[in-house]
Amino acid sequence: MSRGDAHAAVRRRVCLSAAVAWLALEALPARSATTQDATWPEEPDPAPGRGTPADQAPIDWPEIGLLDGRRRAPQSWAGAPVLVVFWATWCPYCLRHNQRVERLFREVDPARLQVLGVAVDRDERRVRDHLRQQGLTFPNTVDDGGLRARFTERRVLPMTCLVNAQGRVSLRIPGEMSADDVRALAARALAG
Incomplete structure (x- = not known):
């Protein structure tokens, strides 16, 4: 040879x-480590000093300046569940996750389920450009760190938190969710 x-x-x-x-x-x-099925455990945040989500006091919403120029008063979040997604422009998992959240936002009546995106980036212009380029229209704000601290101490992105109609965080879901999981989460929120 x-x-x-x-x-x-x-x-x-x-x-x-x-x-x-x-x-x-x-x-x-x-099997994906970044997606979970629709039967999430009611798991407490591992942060010390916090009880299970059902035991927590309602979220103390601050006044929030949205990137479209509107301002949301704390009481404007009351009465309907709120899906809060912490994300970043540089996160590829967030990019896919936010497209699924956008579809949900377009399909669900905001009087029944509110959506809030919270970018952890510091540059508002960059975040606005990203939202425009990706066609994301659900309400978004840029966090200075104070808003995330009200929901979780975990630093996973994306991080999806479901606030129930009573104003308490009922679920914290770290990582990217599949389209089916986002729909199941919305159904759970709407069912009360």
Whole structure:
């Protein structure tokens, strides 16, 4: 066997081994660490000094300046559940997650379920540009860190929090959610 034939045989074996490994991985059941199914546990935030979500006092909403120029008074969040999503312009998981949240925002009556995006970026102009480029129209604000601290001490992005109609955080869901999971979360919120 010539040297060229030996190199070709080695390349074929390496390619064949890689293909077999890829096929083996594809055969495994799909499981994503960034998505969860619709049966989320009622899990307390691991932050010390906080009880389970149901035991917490209602969120102390500050006045929030939205990126479209409107201001939301604390009492304007009362009476309907609120889906709050903490995200960043540089986060690829947030990009996909926010597209799913946008679809939900367009489908659900805001009198029944409110949506608020909270960008953790510091540059408001960059966030506005990002929202425009991605076609995201749900209400958004830029956080100085104070808003996230009212909901969670976890630093996972995206972080989705569901505030029930009584103003308490009923769920905290770290990571990207599938479209089905976002719809299931909305159904859960609307069911009370």
